[in-house]
Amino acid sequence: MGRTFLPFGRKVALPRVIYISQSGFLVLREIANKSLGSYKAEPSKCTSCCHLTGSVFLGQWTPESVGDYASGTNHVLPTYGYARMYGGVSLDSFLKYMTVQSLTEEGLRQLGPHVATMAEVEGLEAHKRAVTLRLKDIEAKQVSTRR
Incomplete structure (x- = not known):
């Protein structure tokens, strides 16, 4: 040993x-x-x-x-x-990896409410607002196209 x-x-x-x-x-x-x-x-x-x-x-x-x-x-x-x-x-020890994310409007519509809830639970208000403001923009866009 x-x-x-x-x-x-x-x-x-x-x-x-x-x-x-x-x-x-x-x-x-x-x-x-x-x-x-x-x-x-x-x-x-x-x-x-x-x-x-x-x-x-x-x-x-x-x-x-x-x-x-x-x-x-x-x-x-x-x-x-x-x-x-x-x-x-x-x-691999000497390589740098990067992740890339890209959502569609529909993708944010589906994930956004869940992300906002998790951010709220964690007390990260700016993270929550980054999602909820975009969701409001999506909703406003849909309302204006219906008129």
Whole structure:
């Protein structure tokens, strides 16, 4: 076993390599180890149960050092249980993602009342008004076209 630390207030030992058994998968989920070596006969079966690991090395011919230096994966992996939330450093680590939203008038008509209610519950009056003012404009436009 490696060193111990306190993730989320619990003392946990960090193994360097874990032999995987069914109960081992349960331990692995709790630990969120940075890397996992599986040397069993059918190692590909273990990947579905160890998604909280930073990197998995499958089979007896795949030592961790190959991942560190030659196979194309990255050896900068999350330690101290952070594999629960983060993967290893990759090209994605250096990319910036942006979301874009665009509603139609009908889309705002459908979503607007719900958004206004949520904003009101959160006490965000400006967010609520940003929606309700636009809804009033839509309503006024409809009334004027009916005349």
